[in-house]
Amino acid sequence: xxxxxxxxxxxxxxxxxxxxCENDSxxxxxxxxxxxxxxxxxxxxxxxxxxxxxxxxxxxxxxxLNLKPGFKLMMMGSLEADIxxxxxxxxxxxxxxxxxxxxxxxxxxxxxxxxxxxVQKRIKDYNINMINQPRNGKKLLVLDIDYTLFDHKSSAExxxxxxxxxxxxxxxxxxxxxxxxxxxxTGMKWIEEKMKLLGVTSxxxxxxxxxxxxxxxxxxxxxxxxxxxxxxxGVIWGKFDQYNSKxxxxxxxxxxxxxxxxxxxxxxxxxxxxxxxxxxxxELLNLxxxxxxxxxxxxxxxxxxxxxxxxxKPKKRSD
Ligand code: MG
Numbered sequence: 001x002x003x004x005x006x007x008x009x010x011x012x013x014x015x016x017x018x019x020x021c022e023n024d025s026x027x028x029x030x031x032x033x034x035x036x037x038x039x040x041x042x043x044x045x046x047x048x049x050x051x052x053x054x055x056x057x058x059x060x061x062x063x064x065l066n067l068k069p070g071f072k073l074m075m076m077g078s079l080e081a082d083i084x085x086x087x088x089x090x091x092x093x094x095x096x097x098x099x100x101x102x103x104x105x106x107x108x109x110x111x112x113x114x115x116x117x118x119v120q121k122r123i124k125d126y127n128i129n130m131i132n133q134p135r136n137g138k139k140l141l142v143l144d145i146d147y148t149l150f151d152h153k154s155s156a157e158x159x160x161x162x163x164x165x166x167x168x169x170x171x172x173x174x175x176x177x178x179x180x181x182x183x184x185x186t187g188m189k190w191i192e193e194k195m196k197l198l199g200v201t202s203x204x205x206x207x208x209x210x211x212x213x214x215x216x217x218x219x220x221x222x223x224x225x226x227x228x229x230x231x232x233x234g235v236i237w238g239k240f241d242q243y244n245s246k247x248x249x250x251x252x253x254x255x256x257x258x259x260x261x262x263x264x265x266x267x268x269x270x271x272x273x274x275x276x277x278x279x280x281x282x283e284l285l286n287l288x289x290x291x292x293x294x295x296x297x298x299x300x301x302x303x304x305x306x307x308x309x310x311x312x313k314p315k316k317r318s319d
Contacts, residue, residue: 005062011037011075014245018073020062027058039077045113047074047120072241076116109220110260116234118218119260123238126216132207134179139295140243141178142233144252145194146186147270152194154274159197161278164271168203170284175206177295179243183212183231183250185257212236220259232260246300251287263302266309286310 003022007029008015016036020029026049030041051060109115146152151162174180182200184191191211195201200208217229231252237244250258251268258265269283290309297314298304304312 003063005067005071006069007067008070008072009033009036009075010072011039011077015072022061022063024062025058026056026060026062029062030058033075037075037077038079039075040080043077043080045076047076049073074120074238076113076120078111078113109222110262112220115218115220115232115260119232119234119238122216122218122232122235126212126235128210128212128239130210132179132209134209134240134242136242138179138242139177139247139301140181140236140249141174141291142181142183142231142236142248142250144231144250144254144257144268145182145184145191147253147272148251148268149271150194150198151271151274153272156274159194159199162274163198164284165278165281166284166288167198167200168205170288171200171203172205173288174291176292178291179209180206181209181212181236183216185214185217185229185231188213188215218260222256222259225256228256228259230259231257233258233264234260245302249291249294249301249306263306266306 004019005022007018007020009018016033018029018032018036020032024032026046027041030044030046033039033044034041046055049056049065051057051064056065143149149164149167150159151164154162156162171180182191182195184194188211191213192201195208195211212231212235214229216235217231219227219229221227231250233245233248233250237248245261245264248261248264250261250265252258252265253268253270255265255267266287268287271277271281271283287309290312293312293314294301294304
């Protein structure tokens with residue numbers, strides 16, 4: 001009797017349910033993954049499959065791998081269309097390249113194997129120091145610090161003077177629905193100091209799950225801009241099954257920081273000149289409502305255009 005094996009394939013921040021027979025080979029599995037994802041078998045890299053300590057060959061039987069039911073298989077691989085886009089990009093574009101907005105290149109960047117490989121390396125090598133554990137059923141909010149949560153350039157006597165208005169109210173409200181991660185392109189010591197300065201560490205109304213620093217970032221090369229360091233959410237998704245592209249949102253005042261995950265990023269207006277704007281800035285207050293609306297009404301955050309967050313009107317639920 002043929003026994004079916006259910007495998008969950010993780011690719012590009014999404015999960016695909018794939019079913020093969022025990023007697024099928026790796027080659028059959030790849031064909032099946034091709035049908036689900038569109039990634040050709042010869043472009044697929046199946047990362048966490050081992051047979052006798054080595055990656056299995058194409059003719060190896062699934063039954064020899066001793067997979068547990070619901071095994072999560074991590075895959076890397078690009079779609080033909082994306083590869084073509086990347087290959088085509090340098091030709092015939094010299095005249096228009098200066099008019100290209102950064103987002104025209106995003107699709108190509110986020111699927112390039114060289115960058116996905118860097119993400120895999122971070123997943124493997126970057127050590128997260130957990131401050132608080134993930135909570136069941138919570139979504140994920142990832143926040144930049146500088147110019148997002150406070151004005152790090154102005155001088156002041158206390159942290160409170162440079163803190164973006166409504167910061168603690170915002171974090172308190174977000175914490176109802178989201179686990180919160182802070183990700184700054186600086187060093188860990190700085191992050192810890194800034195969080196203390198702002199009173200985030202000592203606030204008892206919410207808890208930060210962990211901090212990520214510049215070492216969790218990867219560099220990407222974009223012809224127009226050169227080499228940029230960016231914050232790929234795949235690092236978090238690869239380490240925690242609970243979070244994925246459907247339930248994660250990242251706020252950053254620099255759009256390029258989420259070039260690896262353009263649909264999961266929201267460009268927040270930078271908070272600068274704290275002394276002038278302390279009484280006017282309502283960005284975090286307004287974003288609190290947006291996060292609540294998303295949590296209550298949106299099952300897939302990539303389906304919402306976060307550029308238009310201020311106009312977001314959730315569809316009424318049927319109940
Ligand atoms: Mg910033």
